[in-house]
Amino acid sequence: MNQNKNAIFKSKTIPYLYLLPTSLVLIIFIYYPTIKTFILAFYRSNFILGTRKYIGIENFKNLFTGALAPGFIQTCIQTLVFAFFVVVLGLGISMFLAVLTNEKIKGAKYYRLLLIWPFALSPAVAGTVFSFMFNPEVGVINIFLNAVFNIKPGWLTNPYLAFSVAVMAAVWKNLGYNIVFYIAAFQNISKDPLEAAEMDGASKFSKFIHILFPLLSPTSFFLLFTNITYSLFDSFAIIDVLTKGGPMGQPPFMDNVGLTTTLMYKIFLDGFGGSSNMGFAAAETFVLMIIVMIIAMFQFGILGRRVNYDV
Amino acid sequence: MMKKFVIALLMLSLSVTAVFAQGSNESGSSVIQENAPIEISFWHIFGDARGQWIEDRVEEFNSMQDEYHVTQENKGSYRDTLQASLLAYRQGSAPTLVHVAEAGSQAAYDSGIFMPISDIGSFDTSDYIEPVLNYYTINNKVNSIPFNSSSPVLYINTDMLVKAGYDKNWTPKTFSDVITSLEKAQAAGVTDAKYTDAIHAWFFEELVAEQGGYIYNNGNGRDARATEALLGGEAGLNVAKFYKDLSDNNLLAWTGKVEDWGGSDNIFTNEKAMYHITSTGDINVISAGAEGKFNLNVGMLPIADNSKRNGTVIGGGSIWLTKGHSQEEMEGARDFILYMTNTENMVSWHKLSGYYPVRKSSVELLDNEGWFDTNSLQTVAFKQLLDTVPNKATAGALGGTVYDHRTYIEEALVKIINGQSVDVAMDEAIKLTNAKIKEYNSNF
Numbered sequence: 001m002n003q004n005k006n007a008i009f010k011s012k013t014i015p016y017l018y019l020l021p022t023s024l025v026l027i028i029f030i031y032y033p034t035i036k037t038f039i040l041a042f043y044r045s046n047f048i049l050g051t052r053k054y055i056g057i058e059n060f061k062n063l064f065t066g067a068l069a070p071g072f073i074q075t076c077i078q079t080l081v082f083a084f085f086v087v088v089l090g091l092g093i094s095m096f097l098a099v100l101t102n103e104k105i106k107g108a109k110y111y112r113l114l115l116i117w118p119f120a121l122s123p124a125v126a127g128t129v130f131s132f133m134f135n136p137e138v139g140v141i142n143i144f145l146n147a148v149f150n151i152k153p154g155w156l157t158n159p160y161l162a163f164s165v166a167v168m169a170a171v172w173k174n175l176g177y178n179i180v181f182y183i184a185a186f187q188n189i190s191k192d193p194l195e196a197a198e199m200d201g202a203s204k205f206s207k208f209i210h211i212l213f214p215l216l217s218p219t220s221f222f223l224l225f226t227n228i229t230y231s232l233f234d235s236f237a238i239i240d241v242l243t244k245g246g247p248m249g250q251p252p253f254m255d256n257v258g259l260t261t262t263l264m265y266k267i268f269l270d271g272f273g274g275s276s277n278m279g280f281a282a283a284e285t286f287v288l289m290i291i292v293m294i295i296a297m298f299q300f301g302i303l304g305r306r307v308n309y310d311v
Numbered sequence: 312m313m314k315k316f317v318i319a320l321l322m323l324s325l326s327v328t329a330v331f332a333q334g335s336n337e338s339g340s341s342v343i344q345e346n347a348p349i350e351i352s353f354w355h356i357f358g359d360a361r362g363q364w365i366e367d368r369v370e371e372f373n374s375m376q377d378e379y380h381v382t383q384e385n386k387g388s389y390r391d392t393l394q395a396s397l398l399a400y401r402q403g404s405a406p407t408l409v410h411v412a413e414a415g416s417q418a419a420y421d422s423g424i425f426m427p428i429s430d431i432g433s434f435d436t437s438d439y440i441e442p443v444l445n446y447y448t449i450n451n452k453v454n455s456i457p458f459n460s461s462s463p464v465l466y467i468n469t470d471m472l473v474k475a476g477y478d479k480n481w482t483p484k485t486f487s488d489v490i491t492s493l494e495k496a497q498a499a500g501v502t503d504a505k506y507t508d509a510i511h512a513w514f515f516e517e518l519v520a521e522q523g524g525y526i527y528n529n530g531n532g533r534d535a536r537a538t539e540a541l542l543g544g545e546a547g548l549n550v551a552k553f554y555k556d557l558s559d560n561n562l563l564a565w566t567g568k569v570e571d572w573g574g575s576d577n578i579f580t581n582e583k584a585m586y587h588i589t590s591t592g593d594i595n596v597i598s599a600g601a602e603g604k605f606n607l608n609v610g611m612l613p614i615a616d617n618s619k620r621n622g623t624v625i626g627g628g629s630i631w632l633t634k635g636h637s638q639e640e641m642e643g644a645r646d647f648i649l650y651m652t653n654t655e656n657m658v659s660w661h662k663l664s665g666y667y668p669v670r671k672s673s674v675e676l677l678d679n680e681g682w683f684d685t686n687s688l689q690t691v692a693f694k695q696l697l698d699t700v701p702n703k704a705t706a707g708a709l710g711g712t713v714y715d716h717r718t719y720i721e722e723a724l725v726k727i728i729n730g731q732s733v734d735v736a737m738d739e740a741i742k743l744t745n746a747k748i749k750e751y752n753s754n755f
Binding site for chain 1: 419577578714735742
């Protein structure tokens with residue numbers, strides 16, 4: 001008999017049996033739909049008419065050439081820009097806030113609690129709150145700005161401002177999630193390196209850069225990926241409630257599709273809106289999947305090596 | 312010992328819940344007794360007081376007779392209701408009656424899950440108001456029964472109007488009237504004197520129809536399936552120029568979101584605009600919002616200068632009948648619709664919601680009551696409808712890509728508001744709509 005000292009299981013088939021439930025769930029809910037979507041991209045399928053016709057790579061061709069192409073390309077670029085800002089601002093601000101609440105100040109426990117709360121809101125609620133606050137005519141922000149500075153910026157009517165408001169809403173909504181993880185990470189950081197640094201006369205800033213930041217890198221790495229996923233997919237509800245794809249920008253490059261239309265939102269519009277070609281939406285979904293795969297490969301390949309796992 | 316007890320308890324609760332996880336038994340009882348009433352289901356989009364009104368009529372109908380039993384359900388938006396019906400039909404459990412938006416008529420017709428309501432057998436449609444029934448008549452057959460019909464009207468803040476030097480009952484007739492009166496109000500110090508609407512392409516379509524313009528070729532999609540987008544042609548450019556003039560002179564107020572019904576209502580009821588175009592079906596909402604704040608008047612839609620008034624296209628929705636029902640079910644559905652949209656009920660529906668009472672006899676009843684003398688606000692929309700010249704422009708555009716062209720028109724309007732040229736923006740909208748039409752038509 002093989003006496004493999006590392007083996008936990010005595011039989012060869014038991015591990016596969018243990019994996020079976022999870023594998024089934026993954027296959028039914030993730031792999032099978034993915035394959036079906038990929039196949040759908042080669043068809044013209046109208047949901048209302050119930051039609052489904054094989055058209056080869058025409059959907060993919062229409063993504064990059066033809067009348068609908070400039071809109072698609074603009075959407076891809078906007079999505080990447082949106083993701084960049086949401087991730088960088090989201091992680092940056094949450095790390096900063098988490099560090100602050102880690103200081104020994106009165107009521108730190110309550111600050112931590114209050115910072116986590118927005119996470120419990122649904123994205124639609126967050127979007128609604130922001131859309132009321134930033135309403136160019138009757139929102140509180142403009143009433144305040146008008147009274148004090150006599151200006152009334154078109155927060156949701158100006159394409160660039162609307163984009164900023166969408167980013168702000170998405171960042172704010174996710175702060176709670178990021179802060180929870182950072183606070184938890186802080187609990188695992190031993191006080192020794194910090195005390196040693198203080199005795200050596202290190203400033204708060206260099207303590208952060210040289211000690212806290214590297215020790216937080218596993219959490220940051222994890223949050224980077226979840227935030228990217230969040231900005232690409234979950235921001236849908238916020239955009240739908242806040243700007244419905246957003247005001248149109250200026251020609252020549254930014255007037256093909258609303259400025260706050262991300263790829264996820266465009267997939268919804270093309271698949272379920274109007275005359276709907278689900279195949280076209282499936283082709284866009286496939287492109288989105290490729291984008292996510294590239295980002296993931298980049299993140300795990302290059303940044304993965306820089307993560308510091310010792311405590 | 313404790314551990315084993317806990318595990319046993321968990322297994323027990325797991326198996327007990329598994330016993331209950333059996334799914335619904337409703338589909339199992341397909342054994343219909345001889346005397347059970349025939350089931351008829353109605354899916355619609357109304358919540359609020361209008362949903363309650365429907366519920367009341369259903370209860371009345373059920374208590375009045377025992378041959379049929381009607382159930383009604385609010386399925387959400389027009390889009391959600393249509394999608395739910397499609398899915399249900401394809402799974403073999405379609406509702407009998409479905410509430411579909413007017414713009415979804417071609418798509419509903421093409422989906423193949425509905426049958427023309429006039430095919431049931433004797434269905435007397437002579438009492439329904441002609442322009443209204445016109446919209447839902449495709450290939451000379453009445454496909455669906457109009458239920459909630461509306462058209463847009465111009466709401467006016469008369470306090471601002473008076474400050475500008477006009478009589479409080481004056482209403483602007485043309486686009487120039489609108490702009491001139493706004494400028495006069497601004498000169499008189501009313502900085503909030505602006506025009507607002509939801510930036511919804513439905514208003515664009517209406518303003519084009521008033522001028523007799525077509526949205527699609529082939530007689531607005533009514534002579535044959537539409538193959539090309541016109542988006543109103545010259546008439547469309549006039550409407551786009553109107554928005555441009557307003558915006559260039561800083562006379563336009565909007566929320567930044569297109570199709571923002573609530574947001575634009577808010578702008579008007581919070582006295583940040585002098586004029587507001589929206590559906591007559593919202594008359595109660597707007598009146599309640601204006602209550603105690605300012606005086607409200609309602610006028611007909613302003614038309615392009617130098618154009619003849621053609622009238623308006625009806626908006627709202629109608630009730631369609633799904634295929635695959637027995638003759639008895641269809642007759643029951645017909646009886647229910649005839650009851651729900653009968654003379655007295657359409658009068659109460661109109662008073663409650665502001666939607667038109669779609670029957671001529673209801674109009675007569677209201678007139679005899681003196682309703683049109685006392686409630687001038689509701690009657691404006693009426694006069695606008697009854698004066699409508701029945702032609703292909705006012706019959707409304709028929710096409711499977713209505714929701715698409717609305718998106719593109721709205722995008723064009725936003726670009727124009729932000730400074731782009733009218734011709735360039737409208738050309739782009741036509742190009743994109745043509746691409747969608749081509750895709751839609753290649754399904755056939």
